[in-house]
Amino acid sequence: MFRANILRMTVAADKAAEFEAECRNQLRVVTEREAGTILYGFFRRAGAASTILPAVPKNHVEYIHLMGYRDEDAQKLHFKIEHNPEAQWAWGRVFQTFMAAPWVAEHFETADIVTGVSRDHHWEPGTMFRFTFHRFKVQEGRGEEFEREAKKQLDIVKAREPGTVLYTFCRRSPNGSGLLPKSASTHPEYLHFMAYKDEKAAQLHREIEFDPNAEWTWGKTFRGFLEAPLENESILSEGLVTGITRDQVWD
Secondary structure, three states: OOEEEEEEEEEEHHHHHHHHHHHHHHHHHHHHHOOOEEEEEEEEOOOOOOOOOOOOOOOEEEEEEEEEEOOHHHHHHHHHHHOOOOOOOOHHHHHHHHEOOOOEEEEEEHHHEEEEEEOOEEEOEOOEOEEEEEEEEEOOOOHHHHHHHHHHHHHHHHHHOOOEEEEEEEEOOOOOOOOOOOOOOOOOEEEEEEEEOOHHHHHHHHHHHOOOOOOOOHHHHHHHHEOOOOEEEEEEHHHEEEEEEOOEEOO
């Protein structure tokens, strides 16, 4: 994988329905013309604060926007289409007209993408169960060990969880980002994305992750690395606006 991005976008509540319609227009463009865009999705936040993000301002709606590109050429094609000055409609011009506050983002380059997998799936309300992202704050000096264990978990997901359509670990910059501040200390941090196509897939993942009879499970392992409580936000199917993933191992 060349790059992955996560953005938080704020829209006035009376413009939200129109904005979501334009998101679906953009997803059609990505689906039809951008085979190298591996991840592209929009999710509506519930409004209340989570342990990872603050509450949405009154009379506004916030969206999480995910992007991932197989290689540099795929990203260049996306930007070319998005900002085409000769196109009758281009997302680069359209979305900015809806922004009620500056959008904030965090970016992960190739070297920051620890491991992951995505599977070919169209993300539409009723066809996806849940999207969640976690912030792992790992004990100082244990980043490499944590990453080795995360790769073990990824191997299990690839082999045994066909309904897990997105599962990735990305290493955060120690400088933080506009989306999330930097750590208060020097411990390494990771953002972890996961998504399930249905409740059955999510349940299977939980059963494998916490299997009391397994010699090794991620559920027991990752907790031993944490310096601070796990932070997360989870968005159920009704918060999904639109999206797509394509088959790719994120290495």
